[in-house]
Amino acid sequence: MNEYRITDSAGITCNPITAVNEKEARKIFWATCKWAVGDITKIELIRENVPATKAQEREALEKIKAIVATLGPRSYVGTALDGCLVDAEVNIENDFGDSMKARWQDAEKRVAQVVQEAAEIRDKLQQEIREKQQAREEAKAAIREAERRADRAIKTAEDDANFYRDKVLDSDDLTDLAQLVEDKLAAIEETVNTGACCIVAAAEHPESELFQNAVRDHRNAQRKLEYYQALAQRIKHAQGQ
Secondary structure (H helix, E strand, O other): OEEEEEEEOOOOEEEEEEEOOHHHHHHHHHHHOOOOOOOEEEEEEEEEOOOOOHHHHHHHHHHHHHHHHHOOOOOHHHHHOOOHHHHHHHHHHHOOOOOHHHHHHHHHHHHHHHHHHHHHHHHHHHHHHHHHHHHHHHHHHHHHHHHHHHHHHHHHHHHHHHHHOOOOOOHHHHHHHHHHHHHHHHHHHHHHHHHHHHHHHOOOOOOOHHHHHHHHHHHHHHHHHHHHHHHHHHHHHHHHO
């Protein structure tokens, strides 16, 4: 479409007129400029490639509908334009720029975005699974180490008890003292084992407060175990003086 400025012999100007060419512009001039009284003396091209008016859009849409209607039901053209003419009418009346193609392209973008987000979530979950598996293995290793240390501590205590048994104390005193130390070590060992179980139970969430508390309690119990082992040795040494 183009825009024209048309002036008649009486000097009356109709501006602007939107038409596909000068011939069509002349028709619109005589149809719309009722006050024109003379012949057209001047036609000026103001702009090219301008949008049609809403009235022209409506007229074109009605012509297209009429053509499609003549093609009969389930025509190829009618099938291809199914819903498009309704969109065109809504666009004209509401100044929209909607289309089935635009909606389809937007849907494709949304699908692509969802696929990408799903891939990111999958990768994140896989990473979390790997991290949890690593934490689980580390917890198992910590438990095995705690068990080895507890076994060594008990063995050391037993060896020390056997070494000092007959140094100073008589058999009854040594038996009583050894029993007390053994009971205490057994209680602490149970605490160490319980702490290790708590670490395993909370290993899937190493960042949680439960897991951190379990590790801290396990370490405290281990320190107590070592303390009482050393205390038992000092008692035995003192009794042997």
